[in-house]
Amino acid sequence: MTLRVAAIGDNCIDVYPRLGRQYCTGNAVDLAVNLQQLGIPTSIISATGSDSNGRLMVETLTRLGLDLSHFYTLDGRTAITYMDMTEAKDRIHGEYVEGVLEHMRFSEQDIEFAARHDLVHSAFWGKADGHLEQLRARGARISFDYATKRDDPLVERTLRWVDYAFFSFSDHRQAAEGFLSAVVARGPRIAVATLGPLGSLAYDGHAFSSFGIYPARVENTVGAGDAFIAGFIYGVLMHYDIRRCLQTGARQAAQVVEVFEPWVNYQPKG
Numbered sequence: 392m393t394l395r396v397a398a399i400g401d402n403c404i405d406v407y408p409r410l411g412r413q414y415c416t417g418n419a420v421d422l423a424v425n426l427q428q429l430g431i432p433t434s435i436i437s438a439t440g441s442d443s444n445g446r447l448m449v450e451t452l453t454r455l456g457l458d459l460s461h462f463y464t465l466d467g468r469t470a471i472t473y474m475d476m477t478e479a480k481d482r483i484h485g486e487y488v489e490g491v492l493e494h495m496r497f498s499e500q501d502i503e504f505a506a507r508h509d510l511v512h513s514a515f516w517g518k519a520d521g522h523l524e525q526l527r528a529r530g531a532r533i534s535f536d537y538a539t540k541r542d543d544p545l546v547e548r549t550l551r552w553v554d555y556a557f558f559s560f561s562d563h564r565q566a567a568e569g570f571l572s573a574v575v576a577r578g579p580r581i582a583v584a585t586l587g588p589l590g591s592l593a594y595d596g597h598a599f600s601s602f603g604i605y606p607a608r609v610e611n612t613v614g615a616g617d618a619f620i621a622g623f624i625y626g627v628l629m630h631y632d633i634r635r636c637l638q639t640g641a642r643q644a645a646q647v648v649e650v651f652e653p654w655v656n657y658q659p660k661g
Contacts, residue, residue, distance in 0.1 A: 400517020
């Protein structure tokens with residue numbers, strides 16, 4: 392039986408005015424492309440604009456083989472994040488123009504479609520948090536990227552419906568351990584923290600598992616977190632143990648940071 396994942400949430404164009412470069416990205420897009428690369432057919436449930444950036448998004452994702460049956464074009468501008476980069480190649484987030492995502496809503500048909508997949512993923516900015524209860528009621532297995540928003544009320548409101556919860560902790564392992572323990576007590580099967588140069592840490596209610604990082608020549612860190620989550624989810628779907636899931640995530644992230652665009656070296660499997 393073929394496994395399938397649904398990514399419901401945001402997409403945007405990252406634009407670097409000073410460098411004269413841009414590319415398609417966003418949590419749902421990056422995760423979907425990475426999973427597709429790993430051999431898991433993935434659907435994107437989202438919306439883009441009717442402008443040239445929206446056409447670029449649709450053309451790019453179509454070429455990469457993503458299921459866009461619930462990916463909509465709305466009248467207006469595609470979401471844009473204006474970016475820059477330091478000499479040390481650290482990313483700098485500038486102005487965010489939400490565009491048509493401001494009005495993006497998910498229908499009953501979208502939720503039904505998502506729930507028919509083996510796992511549904513969303514994120515803090517994906518505007519799908521209000522549908523997690525519906526997805527769980529339909530039997531969906533859910534992963535959610537909370538990024539650095541550990542203290543936001545959305546966390547407490549949604550954890551009960553999430554199976555795999557992801558957080559970013561920079562390099563504070565001790566703080567992460569206590570936090571992950573508290574997260575799992577609220578519902579998730581596994582809570583995961585990325586720890587920057589220290590790698591990653593996961594807790595399943597019984598024990599902590601950890602993995603470091605793969606050496607990489609950093610070109611751009613954009614998309615590394617989404618790639619890590621995609622690798623971890625792939626491991627979950629393959630029934631890997633938790634440490635191997637972390638290892639798979641680390642490997643996928645290392646490939647991403649070595650290129651300027653999040654998945655420029657994408658090669659579909661099969």
